Amino acid sequence: MGMVNVSNLKKTYGNFTAVNDISFEIDKGEIFGFLGPNGAGKTSTLNMIIGLSRPTAEEITVDGIDVKSQTKKAQAIMGIVPDESNLYNEMDGFDNLCFCAALYGMRKEEREPKARQLLEQFRLKDAGKRPFKAYSKGMRRKLTIAAALIHSPQVLFLDEPTTGIDVESSRQIRDMVLELKKKGTTIFLTTHYIEEAERICDRIAFIAEGQIVASGTVPQLMESISHDHAIQFVTDKNFESLPVELEALFKGNEVTIRPDHSLVMASEQRIPLFPVMEFFHNKEVEVYEARELRPSLEDVFVKLTGIESSVLKKDKEKGGH
Amino acid sequence: MKSWIAFWNILKKDIKNYYLKPPNISWGIIFPLSWTLMQLIRSPGRNILELLPGLISMSVLFGTTSMLAVTITFERSGRSFDRLLLAPISLNVMVLAKIAGTILFGIFNAFVPVIFASFFIDLSAIDWGLLLLAVLMIAITSSLTGLLIAVSAKQVFEAQTFSNFFRFPMLFLCGLFIPISSLPLFLRPVSFCLPLTYGTDILRGTIVGANILSPLLSSGMLLIFAVVLFFICRHNINEKWIL
Numbered sequence: 263m264g265m266v267n268v269s270n271l272k273k274t275y276g277n278f279t280a281v282n283d284i285s286f287e288i289d290k291g292e293i294f295g296f297l298g299p300n301g302a303g304k305t306s307t308l309n310m311i312i313g314l315s316r317p318t319a320e321e322i323t324v325d326g327i328d329v330k331s332q333t334k335k336a337q338a339i340m341g342i343v344p345d346e347s348n349l350y351n352e353m354d355g356f357d358n359l360c361f362c363a364a365l366y367g368m369r370k371e372e373r374e375p376k377a378r379q380l381l382e383q384f385r386l387k388d389a390g391k392r393p394f395k396a397y398s399k400g401m402r403r404k405l406t407i408a409a410a411l412i413h414s415p416q417v418l419f420l421d422e423p424t425t426g427i428d429v430e431s432s433r434q435i436r437d438m439v440l441e442l443k444k445k446g447t448t449i450f451l452t453t454h455y456i457e458e459a460e461r462i463c464d465r466i467a468f469i470a471e472g473q474i475v476a477s478g479t480v481p482q483l484m485e486s487i488s489h490d491h492a493i494q495f496v497t498d499k500n501f502e503s504l505p506v507e508l509e510a511l512f513k514g515n516e517v518t519i520r521p522d523h524s525l526v527m528a529s530e531q532r533i534p535l536f537p538v539m540e541f542f543h544n545k546e547v548e549v550y551e552a553r554e555l556r557p558s559l560e561d562v563f564v565k566l567t568g569i570e571s572s573v574l575k576k577d578k579e580k581g582g583h
Numbered sequence: 584m585k586s587w588i589a590f591w592n593i594l595k596k597d598i599k600n601y602y603l604k605p606p607n608i609s610w611g612i613i614f615p616l617s618w619t620l621m622q623l624i625r626s627p628g629r630n631i632l633e634l635l636p637g638l639i640s641m642s643v644l645f646g647t648t649s650m651l652a653v654t655i656t657f658e659r660s661g662r663s664f665d666r667l668l669l670a671p672i673s674l675n676v677m678v679l680a681k682i683a684g685t686i687l688f689g690i691f692n693a694f695v696p697v698i699f700a701s702f703f704i705d706l707s708a709i710d711w712g713l714l715l716l717a718v719l720m721i722a723i724t725s726s727l728t729g730l731l732i733a734v735s736a737k738q739v740f741e742a743q744t745f746s747n748f749f750r751f752p753m754l755f756l757c758g759l760f761i762p763i764s765s766l767p768l769f770l771r772p773v774s775f776c777l778p779l780t781y782g783t784d785i786l787r788g789t790i791v792g793a794n795i796l797s798p799l800l801s802s803g804m805l806l807i808f809a810v811v812l813f814f815i816c817r818h819n820i821n822e823k824w825i826l
């Protein structure tokens with residue numbers, strides 16, 4: 263049984279279905295990512311799991327605790343970072359962290375050292391005495407994440423943790439997520455950045471229009487679409503005639519010369535290397551490098567969801583301002 | 584124990600961030616003071632003692648309802664209120680913690696006209712225990728009314744409008760300045776549906792001995808109002824804020 267179990271989760275607003283029968287499981291110590299464009303249903307799903315919105319589901323459990331019937335008990339082991347940095351503007355960083363700790367019943371002797379430690383860890387030590395409203399976007403997000411970690415939760419929920427914040431803070435946040443995973447924290451995050459999902463998630467679910475279209479590790483997702491096999495050869499020279507000769511010799515291959523003068527052979531079958539190398543050798547062409555070209559996760563996403571990757575890119579630009 | 588830590592810190596935070604802010608403190612003092620002065624100027628012949636119950640009730644009413652409605656709507660719009668909904672504390676503890684600050688603020692407001700009056704008249708005949716009880720009960724029911732308004736309002740502006748919508752009719756219907764016996768007959772039943780009527784009546788009893796109901800009955804009614812309002816608030820929060 264996973265750390266987080268969700269089965270047949272649904273959410274409708276009026277007669278609009280925002281989440282349509284979603285099921286998944288997150289293992290202990292795993293980073294699981296929901297990747298999808300704006301409006302896909304990521305936040306709606308997350309809010310139901312954390313008990314902020316009423317779910318229709320057969321089952322939602324976190325560490326074996328039924329979220330529907332024992333919401334408060336489940337919330338005690340969750341750390342929650344909403345899509346908006348929502349701490350108290352009037353209070354300084356340190357007081358904000360201590361207040362959040364107190365909500366989880368932590369005593370003064372426990373919460374003050376922990377707050378100091380988190381401020382240091384997130385490089386917000388100097389900002390600890392400044393009011394939250396004076397923070398930059400990146401600092402606000404970091405403090406919101408620190409607040410979610412104050413009670414050392416077993417499961418951390420992050421809703422678009424790096425959307426709309428600066429590159430350096432985003433990098434720190436990703437490093438911190440990987441660091442937490444090492445310590446055994448289970449992490450559920452949503453994002454619309456393909457590279458982010460690819461870089462830090464153990465498993466990814468593509469979500470579109472309220473449904474999980476595909477899920478798995480990056481290699482599994484890559485496997486799930488049929489693709490051409492392609493090999494790129496980096497050579498010391500090439501001739502216009504090479505592609506025609508290669509295509510004539512190796513039936514079913516499509517050969518092109520790229521602008522960088524490398525040569526790409528593509529085929530529906532795997533391409534045996536030795537005969538090709540022999541061909542080059544006979545032509546006195548030196549081959550320095552031969553590597554397989556794999557489709558990117560972006561290609562897989564586009565193919566499986568039917569969503570143009572530019573939709574995600576556009577979100578990203580919007581988020582950057 | 585854990586709930587107690589959460590309760591105490593929510594209360595402490597609200598007091599520090601809202602109630603002890605200079606504008607609110609001065610509002611809490613100036614508002615009751617100016618009402619007291621206004622009443623004195625308007626009817627110089629009237630006894631300060633007779634005005635005192637109305638002034639106390641009003642100070643509490645105005646100090647609590649909009650205060651809670653506005654601060655909660657404010658926290659809701661900034662989404663920081665979600666933290667309370669997501670914390671592992673029961674809704675009861677959360678509601679109690681949120682109203683506790685307002686209740687204290689209301690009690691503080693109530694004593695502004697009392698202290699003011701003490702400079703002019705002898706207040707030694709007052710049953711302070713009963714007065715405090717009445718002030719406390721008015722503060723509790725008004726705070727809960729404020730919370731109820733907060734659950735219905737979406738914006739701070741709306742919360743303010745709603746609280747005025749409740750408060751101004753109350754001024755005329757609760758026997759604050761116009762005795763209930765001089766109200767038109769059809770309005771009198773409405774008066775008895777408002778908690779403030781009972782609170783004011785206790786105050787009248789203890790300050791000038793002019794109550795129309797027994798203090799025990801009034802206290803009982805206030806208690807019933809408080810309990811009912813508490814459960815309505817809890818229910819509405821659950822229904823409306825956990826979507």
Ligand SMILES: Nc1ncnc2c1ncn2[C@@H]1O[C@H](COP(=O)(O)OP(=O)(O)O)[C@@H](O)[C@H]1O
Nearest residue numbers: 275280298299300301302303304305306307826
């Ligand atoms: N409270 C709500 N009432 C009505 N529609 C909503 C509400 N919350 C979200 N939606 C709709 O549900 C869909 C999914 O939203 P959301 O879960 O926020 O997506 P994401 O987080 O993936 O961007 C969107 O079309 C959104 O407009």
Ligand SMILES: [Mg+2]
Nearest residue numbers: 304305306345
């Ligand atoms: Mg979202």
